[in-house]
Amino acid sequence: MVGYFFLLCFLQLIGEAIVYLFDLPIPGPVIGMALLLIGLIIKKGLPEGLDQSTGTILRYLSLLFVPAGVGVIQHFELIHDEWLPITVSVVFATLLTIAFSGLLMKLMDRANG
Amino acid sequence: MDKLFDLWHHLAHSPLLGLCLTLGCFVISDWFYKKCKLSPLANPVLLSVVMVSLILWLTKTNYQTYFEGAKYIHFLLGPATVALAVPLYKNLHYVKASLLPIAFTILLGGLFAIISGVGIAALLGASQTTLLSLAPKSVTAPVAMGLSEVIGGTPSLTAVLVILCGIIGAIFGGAVLSLVGVKDKKARGIAIGIASHGIGTARKLTIDEKTGAFAGLGMGLNALVTAIVLPLLMLLWRTLAG
Structure with a gap:
């Protein structure tokens, strides 16, 4: 468990280092996620301990x-x-995106046979 | 009463208070969410945020003091994002089966999410800070907040918007898809995952496992696509705008 938690933190650390060194506009944890995915594909197997450790973290995602969400108290005025614009954008853009993506996937899948 | 106030502010200067407040409110919210049979309206993130905010407001505690403790929980978002590679890896065989349709849908759907969100808000006269904070609203919070920071938005505002988009999609997404005639579980899952990330995915998982797996896939890949596309889009925009 501790070993796999170290792995997650370490991959993020490498991600942050890559972002800094190459001046990338991508967040460090995303690089870490890509690295872990590539690692698993190369390794061709998911260690049970890693599955359990990530399962625990993601269950309480x-x-x-919450701490970031509470930041809303700093933005009451805005x-x-x-x-x-905030309400309309959040509600309509989200629902339009769902309709658009669902229809597109349906059409693409049909074209794919 | 004054003594009690003093005690609170004494304790507030140790990280323990922010930690206990966050964990305590979440335990209550999570219990309530389960009591409500996982109704999307009783979203535990929303409930916890409202509870903590109210307590901070009533005790006149500022966000910086609270965050001194809460930052230990917040910090875990980074490793949790790395952990998202695991559900992605588990669903890899689905991706291989229809690689092109999925890749195309996520790329265009992710772009649509950014452009429609920013476009609508811009038409209604939102400020630049709001627009930049809205741009990554459809990706899972840890990635969205990182992106918001990179493109010059306000990460904490983005987090709030992300959570709202998740809740909206979790409540109405299924109905919208039925309305436009999308019945296939794969298409339904991916659409929800693209627009409503983790909260939409969690919702779909409680209803149907296959739909949930595809929602997780849509969420993970859209996070990756948006993380690459959005900063490039901003670069293009800044170049065009001079």
């Missing part, structure tokens, strides 16, 4: 959003001032 919602909890990890949200109050711009509630219309």
